[in-house]
Amino acid sequence: MLSRKQQEETKEVARRVLEDNKYEVSFNEILYRRTVPSKKFYVHQWKWDSATHAMGLIHLDPERAYDELRSLFAGQWENGMIPHMIFNPAETKYFPSADVWGTGHHARGEIITSGITQPPLITKSVLYITEHDSDKERAGRFIDEVLDKLVDDHAYFKKYRDPKDMGLLTIVHPWETGTDNSPRFDDAMERIELADIPDRVKDLNKRRTDIKLGKAAHRPTPQDYYRYLYLVDLFRQWQWNYTTIIEQSPFAMQDVLFNSLWYEANRCMALLCRKKGRTKEAETYEAWADQTKEALLTLWNPEFKQFIDMDVAKGRSVMIRENTNAIFLPLYIPDLPEEILEGLLQKLSDPQEYATSFPVPTTALNSPKFDLMRYWRGPTWPITNLFIIEGLGRQNHPKAKKLQENIVGKTLAVIAEQGFYEYYDPTLQNYQLSNKHKDEKALGFGSFSWTAAIFLYLYHNYIVTGEK
Ligand code: DGY
Numbered sequence: 001m002l003s004r005k006q007q008e009e010t011k012e013v014a015r016r017v018l019e020d021n022k023y024e025v026s027f028n029e030i031l032y033r034r035t036v037p038s039k040k041f042y043v044h045q046w047k048w049d050s051a052t053h054a055m056g057l058i059h060l061d062p063e064r065a066y067d068e069l070r071s072l073f074a075g076q077w078e079n080g081m082i083p084h085m086i087f088n089p090a091e092t093k094y095f096p097s098a099d100v101w102g103t104g105h106h107a108r109g110e111i112i113t114s115g116i117t118q119p120p121l122i123t124k125s126v127l128y129i130t131e132h133d134s135d136k137e138r139a140g141r142f143i144d145e146v147l148d149k150l151v152d153d154h155a156y157f158k159k160y161r162d163p164k165d166m167g168l169l170t171i172v173h174p175w176e177t178g179t180d181n182s183p184r185f186d187d188a189m190e191r192i193e194l195a196d197i198p199d200r201v202k203d204l205n206k207r208r209t210d211i212k213l214g215k216a217a218h219r220p221t222p223q224d225y226y227r228y229l230y231l232v233d234l235f236r237q238w239q240w241n242y243t244t245i246i247e248q249s250p251f252a253m254q255d256v257l258f259n260s261l262w263y264e265a266n267r268c269m270a271l272l273c274r275k276k277g278r279t280k281e282a283e284t285y286e287a288w289a290d291q292t293k294e295a296l297l298t299l300w301n302p303e304f305k306q307f308i309d310m311d312v313a314k315g316r317s318v319m320i321r322e323n324t325n326a327i328f329l330p331l332y333i334p335d336l337p338e339e340i341l342e343g344l345l346q347k348l349s350d351p352q353e354y355a356t357s358f359p360v361p362t363t364a365l366n367s368p369k370f371d372l373m374r375y376w377r378g379p380t381w382p383i384t385n386l387f388i389i390e391g392l393g394r395q396n397h398p399k400a401k402k403l404q405e406n407i408v409g410k411t412l413a414v415i416a417e418q419g420f421y422e423y424y425d426p427t428l429q430n431y432q433l434s435n436k437h438k439d440e441k442a443l444g445f446g447s448f449s450w451t452a453a454i455f456l457y458l459y460h461n462y463i464v465t466g467e468k
Pocket of ligand 1: 084095096175178180
């Protein structure tokens with residue numbers, strides 16, 4: 001547990017990280033104010049990062065929280081999709097750069113974006129920041145300003161990503177989940193033969209900057225990148241036509257993490273619509289949330305005692321059983337059936353799986369795929385902890401409450417002790433004891449805005465008010 005002094009000091013550092021990562025950019029003669037994830041590498045705007053930044057910024061500077069989201073909405077495509085990245089043309093540090101995507105025909109004037117999306121956290125963010133703004137009139141005006149944009153975003157997901165109306169969205173690139181190299185994508189991605197990837201695409205890999213600016217051991221492998229870039233190249237050839245992409249992409253998954261956040265987004269959307277007296281629409285989003293809830297429950301596998309993902313590329317229907325922390329995201333569904341809840345709580349309490357010194361690792365410790373330092377294959381990330389913390393709060397079970405307290409306390413303590421990194425060694429304690437790899441507890445890029453925003457969010461929701 002952090003002392004009051006440590007809390008205050010760390011809050012101040014969080015504020016400074018978000019301040020240092022702020023930048024302004026003009027497009028179409030409008031000035032946008034936004035926050036980069038990290039000046040060391042991630043120098044553009046990312047969808048789910050920014051949605052989270054706003055949820056921290058609301059506690060520091062509400063106008064900045066609103067501006068952060070305004071800037072994201074500015075990149076929305078005509079078909080309703082909010083892309084996962086909006087580029088800053090003044091920056092060259094990050095790869096893959098704007099020219100790789102070839103999305104120019106979708107651009108709104110000068111605003112150049114990627115061609116895929118990311119989890120629909122923005123709806124939750126709009127609800128959260130407007131509920132936590134003490135100026136209720138301003139909050140109401142902001143909902144009026146963006147509600148129809150959210151309607152278009154949800155309509156895009158429903159129309160293009162769930163064309164058979166099953167309640168489950170399909171993602172077509174691991175980057176869409178934000179958990180790029182999670183083991184749950186291995187089998188599906190390995191179906192793409194490296195030999196089939198043209199040299200021209202493989203050559204793009206030479207432009208990678210992440211492994212020069214950061215540590216290669218913390219980042220996805222070259223084989224991962226060949227396949228990531230191959231998918232981008234393919235979709236580009238199909239001119240980012242999402243009917244074609246969904247039907248023909250060699251990679252397509254119904255992912256539990258993404259769909260749990262879709263469930264949550266529809267729940268939040270219904271609440272936003274109700275606030276504005278848009279009752280009929282609220283009922284639609286409630287129905288979508290219910291439909292997704294039922295569909296997610298069918299992905300529980302009683303034999304494996306975990307949720308599974310579905311590889312649905314080109315009409316396939318193949319179960320993916322990887323023990324990653326994505327299986328905990330359906331905790332967002334309140335009062336899960338007893339068997340499911342017991343199964344998940346058991347895994348979260350098991351030191352062989354997820355009860356590590358700094359929980360919750362992205363892959364179970366005893367999985368053959370566990371990799372201590374490599375991005376989403378083992379390290380603990382504050383963002384997935386936030387989801388699990390919130391989900392545990394929806395369950396009426398004493399063990400859930402205890403687990404939640406433990407994860408909140410450790411997340412805040414590790415951030416305070418190790419600094420504002422992307423991700424952390426989940427076995428921290430062991431390394432401290434053995435004093436081995438002592439510089440490798442905090443991983444990825446530092447001065448990371450997401451982590452600063454999450455610190456503020458957890459502090460305000462679980463320490464200051466003690467609520468949930
Ligand atoms: C990266 O560059 O690591 C991102 O996750 C892709 O969006």
